[in-house]
Amino acid sequence: MGRPARFDEVAILGGARRVSAEVGPQKLTIAAVAERSGAPVGSIYHRYASRDEMLAELWLDLVAVFQQRFLALLEGDDPLRSGLAAVRHVCDWVRSHPLEARLLLLHRREDFASDRWPARYRRRARALEGRATRSLRAYALRLVGRAGAAELRAIRFALVDLPSAALRRDIEMGASPSNEVQRLLLATCATALRRIERRRASAPRRG
Amino acid sequence: MGRPARFDEVAILGGARRVSAEVGPQKLTIAAVAERSGAPVGSIYHRYASRDEMLAELWLDLVAVFQQRFLALLEGDDPLRSGLAAVRHVCDWVRSHPLEARLLLLHRREDFASDRWPARYRRRARALEGRATRSLRAYALRLVGRAGAAELRAIRFALVDLPSAALRRDIEMGASPSNEVQRLLLATCATALRRIERRRASAPRRG
DNA sequence: GCCGTATTAGAACCGATATTCTAATACTCG
DNA sequence: CGAGTATTAGAATATCGGTTCTAATACGGC
Numbered sequence: 348m349g350r351p352a353r354f355d356e357v358a359i360l361g362g363a364r365r366v367s368a369e370v371g372p373q374k375l376t377i378a379a380v381a382e383r384s385g386a387p388v389g390s391i392y393h394r395y396a397s398r399d400e401m402l403a404e405l406w407l408d409l410v411a412v413f414q415q416r417f418l419a420l421l422e423g424d425d426p427l428r429s430g431l432a433a434v435r436h437v438c439d440w441v442r443s444h445p446l447e448a449r450l451l452l453l454h455r456r457e458d459f460a461s462d463r464w465p466a467r468y469r470r471r472a473r474a475l476e477g478r479a480t481r482s483l484r485a486y487a488l489r490l491v492g493r494a495g496a497a498e499l500r501a502i503r504f505a506l507v508d509l510p511s512a513a514l515r516r517d518i519e520m521g522a523s524p525s526n527e528v529q530r531l532l533l534a535t536c537a538t539a540l541r542r543i544e545r546r547r548a549s550a551p552r553r554g
Numbered sequence: 555m556g557r558p559a560r561f562d563e564v565a566i567l568g569g570a571r572r573v574s575a576e577v578g579p580q581k582l583t584i585a586a587v588a589e590r591s592g593a594p595v596g597s598i599y600h601r602y603a604s605r606d607e608m609l610a611e612l613w614l615d616l617v618a619v620f621q622q623r624f625l626a627l628l629e630g631d632d633p634l635r636s637g638l639a640a641v642r643h644v645c646d647w648v649r650s651h652p653l654e655a656r657l658l659l660l661h662r663r664e665d666f667a668s669d670r671w672p673a674r675y676r677r678r679a680r681a682l683e684g685r686a687t688r689s690l691r692a693y694a695l696r697l698v699g700r701a702g703a704a705e706l707r708a709i710r711f712a713l714v715d716l717p718s719a720a721l722r723r724d725i726e727m728g729a730s731p732s733n734e735v736q737r738l739l740l741a742t743c744a745t746a747l748r749r750i751e752r753r754r755a756s757a758p759r760r761g
Numbered sequence: 762g763c764c765g766t767a768t769t770a771g772a773a774c775c776g777a778t779a780t781t782c783t784a785a786t787a788c789t790c791g
Numbered sequence: 792c793g794a795g796t797a798t799t800a801g802a803a804t805a806t807c808g809g810t811t812c813t814a815a816t817a818c819g820g821c
Contacts, residue, residue, distance in 0.1 A: 349797025350787045512719030538745045556767025557817045
């Protein structure tokens with residue numbers, strides 16, 4: 348079955364993650380990944396057709412792993428409580444995965460996608476996106492009783508945008524999110540969610 | 555006095571802004587700026603010593619212009635009211651300057667500073683940073699009665715991070731911020747500011 | 762009109778970096 | 792052991808894009 352591999356995808360992506368976290372995905376060079384992971388460039392190209400594919404893989408893996416737990420936490424009975432649990436989990440995760448947090452919260456998808464992705468990656472991205480949207484829609488339904496565009500946007504704001512906004516500064520400085528920031532964030536999320544919830548009563552269900 | 559200029563800084567930076575807004579500052583190429591502004595590369599290098607300096611100039615101008623109005627609005631008598639006025643102004647500005655908004659709210663300083671800036675730019679950046687910090691400190695003093703690190707951070711969250719988080723999605727899609735998003739943002743900022751204000755009573759002034 | 766100078770113009774150069782290529786290796790299977 | 796193959800290894804290549812350079816140009820002042 349051929350020569351056994353000294354450097355597999357795990358090792359290579361590990362190096363790529365470290366390099367990306369340090370200099371940013373856009374400035375990641377294959378040479379740097381080679382140095383960091385120990386693998387020669389030949390081995391890297393043996394696994395990945397191109398730098399772009401490697402970065403796509405890196406990003407999609409990251410999103411998938413993070414999203415999984417986050418969305419799972421959203422499924423509890425009490426929407427307010429589970430929403431806050433999810434946000435709290437983001438804080439914890441940022442503390443326990445500082446490297447991955449840099450990648451996920453300090454960059455956008457496009458920073459990892461140089462031009463246009465090949466179909467395979469676009470498909471995976473769409474799938475992840477779809478899963479998130481479905482979960483958030485379900486969450487909106489439990490919280491407000493409806494899940495139109497407006498509700499979805501509001502929920503996204505409260506559960507996704509707020510956390511990344513609050514945590515960004517600390518992450519940038521390479522620090523763990525302070526308890527203070529976490530408290531402020533959770534309080535803000537709670538009020539936002541309650542504000543959204545209040546629509547249940549005030550506006551009639553559509554259709 | 556020599557040949558009159560066909561392409562001055564205004565024209566060149568204009569092209570650079572458009573290109574940056576489209577492909578992002580990191581992928582901005584001199585050739586693209588030349589094409590967009592009509593100026594030949596020679597003329598660009600006649601004005602700017604390097605791509606880095608051009609981008610630095612672009613970014614610093616942008617920040618200076620935006621910051622000026624924003625901070626001015628913060629100076630009103632009633633802190634809560636002026637804070638919200640400032641945030642409202644951000645929304646308006648994003649609507650009236652979609653191109654500049656992309657640059658300012660979708661990117662970070664480092665995206666414009668390839669490696670290390672020459673001293674002149676570092677100085678200007680520090681000056682802008684200092685002005686902002688001073689204004690926010692003064693604002694904190696009016697709102698909470700004190701302006702320690704914690705208050706500053708909370709104010710930054712409410713007045714800077716929240717707006718950019720709320721507006722980012724619309725800006726990314728090239729859309730104007732919807733009234734709905736604006737309402738949600740203002741409501742959230744208001745509660746955040748009130749929450750911060752409440753500390754005035756609950757915790758004693760330091761020193 | 763002529764001179765000096767700031768500017769235009771774009772071709773040539775050069776370094777950095779992704780990608781390819783060729784050769785050597787180290788295993789497994791028969 | 793020998794064939795076959797996946798992998799390592801890194802040197803060679805190709806390309807892209809920033810920067811430099813040389814020549815031409817257009818204007819103000821004398």
